[in-house]
Amino acid sequence: MKHLLLGTAALALTATMALAQDVVRMGTEGAYPPYNFINDAGEVDGFERELGDELCARAELTCEWVTNDWDSIIPNLTSGNYDTIIAGMSITEEREKVIDFTQNYYPPTASRYMALSDDADLEGGVVAAQTNTIQAGHVAETGATLLEFATPDETVAAVRSGEADAVFADSDFLLPIAEENDAGLKLVGEPVPLGGGIGLGLRESDTELKAKFDAAITSMKEDGSLNELLIKWFGEDTSTF
Structure with a gap:
């Protein structure tokens, strides 16, 4: 019985750890409409909130939204305060020396x-x-x-x-x-x-998380839902995929 209880506890702990690993903290600025902003309810809103929630759903992840001032948004990613940057950040060679990016979810503009x-x-x-x-x-x-x-x-x-x-x-x-x-x-x-378009910023070590988000972005490009979001938030004349 003791071994059974220990085994059950171990399984429960493993399940809890797996669940915790599925939670992804999405770091954004909350001050750059229509990409991201804080709505009247005090919640993160905008194109990237809607996009991020959909990407997490497709990747079978749970999003938790975190706001951070722009000037320290990369240092606080690398120090572990959140897991992604989804804040209208353009992909550049200089930034790629410090962090990694997914493929772009917004075309070069x-x-x-x-x-x-x-x-x-x-x-x-x-x-x-x-x-x-x-x-x-x-x-x-x-x-x-x-x-x-x-x-x-x-x-x-x-x-x-x-x-x-x-x-x-x-x-x-x-x-x-x-x-x-x-x-x-x-x-x-x-x-x-x-720039080279806008992508999610991630720590260079988070290769598995990057692969999950890349796959989710690809699926949204292929089924047209990403273009629908772009037009919804930026208008009919915006660049699309």
């Missing part, structure tokens, strides 16, 4: 400038961008003065206040603001293609 005037000085003026983004890196390589902020909303506020001549960011973030014509903000200049 363009970034845009937004300003209060069509003749804003984009090459020699002051341009705001969110810190540690591919957009900030691009501005730093031009003749403009880079003004970095921790959040995307702060970059837009800098243009409204006159602190910056323009903001440079992902077009999907700027387009809704420009369409509202808030304070006269408008898209200016030509689109600038950057």
